[in-house]
Amino acid sequence: AQRVTQPEKLLSVFKGAPVELKCNYSYSGSPELFWYVQYSRQRLQLLLRHISRESIKGFTADLNKGETSFHLKKPFAQEEDSAMYYCALSGSSNTGKLIFGQGTTLQVKP
């Protein structure tokens, strides 16, 4: 079964501290993985996807197939990073269907 697990509902850090939002997935094939973010009063938007291997707003995520993980990291958190973060998986069916994790609220304190 396809599943995405984000074990932390809330992650609270101080400004300047490193951040790691955990994401584990369950999928038998080769998944495409994404991180979407929802800032307060804004719509859900793509933060990054693993095929692009890019860094957006200082965030990076590496796909670890051995550990079936796609953790999101940032070395120095900023207050404006406070938001809800969703890890999502798209399988190989080409339907575009996204399976989302439960979401993690990141709170960056001053």
Add this chain to the structure above:
Amino acid sequence: DTAVSQTPKYLVTQMGNDKSIKCEQNLGHDTMYWYKQDSKKFLKIMFSYNNKELIINETVPNRFSPKSPDKAHLNLHINSLELGDSAVYFCASSRQGLAETQYFGPGTRLLVL
């Protein structure tokens, strides 16, 4: 320019009523989706249409009926509303294909009393 828009933004209604939520995208995408976000903020896909054709229907009750008059619009009609239908409903669109970015609407917050 708003890429994906939904109306209404808020919807408060009584149990048993029928209501519709509209979604429009001006991105020229072929694929559109409806997601439901429950009170615990969990997002789950409900439907997906590609070029007006239904391609995903995720065991959603028959009371929910999506309609796509053209590829830029995907409306959601809900019959006989129940308390458990209270949620935020998000529309999204993307180009067709694997791993395409999905662009989300602002959401419609539905409250059934």
